[in-house]
Amino acid sequence: MSFFHKLAFVTGGGSGIGRATAKILAREGASVVVADKNTDNILDTLKSIPKHADQEHLGVEIEVSELNSVKDCLKKVLDKYRQPPTIIVNSAGITRDNFLLKLSEQDFDEVLDVNLKGTFLVIQTFANSILAHNLPCASIINIASIVGKYGNLGQANYCASKAGVELLTKTAAKELGKMNIRVNCILPGMISTPMLEAVPDKVKEKFTKMIAMCRFGKPEEVGEVIAFLASEKSSYINGASIEVTGGF
Template sequence: MAAATRLISRLTLVTGGGSGIGRAVCQRFASEGASVVVADISEESANETMGSLSGDLRGQVHMAAVVDVSSKESIKKLVTSIQTHYFQPPSVCVNAAGITQDEFLLSMEEEHFDRVIQVNLKGSFLVTQAVSQALVACGASKGSIITVGSIVGKVGNLGQANYAASKAGVQGLTRTAAKELSRFGIRCNCVLPGFITTPMTDKVPEKVISKLQSLVPLGRLGEPAGQLIRLLVKLNCLFSLHVCYSE
């Protein structure tokens, strides 16, 4: 099937779709024919992303929605809204919502540790659970849940004990979800991008960015619309493996 149309009829939910990697995922999936639900904690950002999506292919209908992924009630409301609007749950879900609240371990506030875990790890769990429950309940024959991890979850990073812990956690979550949900035809994958230019990294001090760039063979940070997005599409369309990682 031509790349430009291989996702026609696919309904895709992207959390964190208002910016960065999430926005690039939304744009790529829409360009390949999917109907995209752009979910973000910022209504303005979600609407901006939705306004940038192509929608000329058969049956495409996009939707913007506000969601707090750390809240079970907010996610439940989102999934119900999607099913009411489209008469089906999303067959593809991308967990791209995430935050950072960086500080060195000796100085990190407990509330900052908790908040990052709530959004990055608990949020991925709650969305994965809600979407997979909806797919199983309606008897869907297949589904794909992709969670955006980070290389930091594998190797650690200065000043990011909370973020590293949350991203290490989503790897374990994905491995377990893949084992449990495979019998329902639901594939679960986690990708581990390196350092990508996003609003999140825009907050990182320039001297830290320079140090990070020196660790990358190409000498620069990755772009949201680069290799990671191509990998996400391949995971959705082609891969039979349950857990795949990209560094």
């Protein structure tokens, strides 16, 4: 897998799966734009990713749920690199868990805005720029979730947002495929990242028993699959949802 001279853009690149992905894409030769709403985390990621002489990484603050912020971010990328990235990873995501009967309207909206609308805004803004620059091909990878397929107690907002990301992916793949922009998504299971810190130990134990491999995944185990989907090795995969769950 070589991303020599390729530019990658990773939202949520300041933590967890996004950070691991940024490291792996950089290891494979890409210049990486680490986009996140948390600036301290962006700096930590930038410090930790591999960099050879021909690579130029960049950190950019972004609020994925706001169109102006996404457009601003693209502008910063274009100012520096003169062209948009051709690898785009939508990993920014949040949870606001509560049982359906108690879930506030604000927590419902916030999760849908970041996870689903944010993914839409990034795809639309960056794909338009890729087409405007006549770039020959690109790969967009969205992070949905296995719970978007089956549902999960206390996560009505999150599951709905991730089911939306999966079908947004399939529709984007149908519309953009003829322009040689592939769009795929990953459905991770339980992956050890800061996002899981809010999950009570009892629930974690229950989930571990439901995983064939009897353990949670590492963010790198998702990042490697993202790198495959970003590469030419997956040149005929489009509109796919790939489960990375250890067997759930």
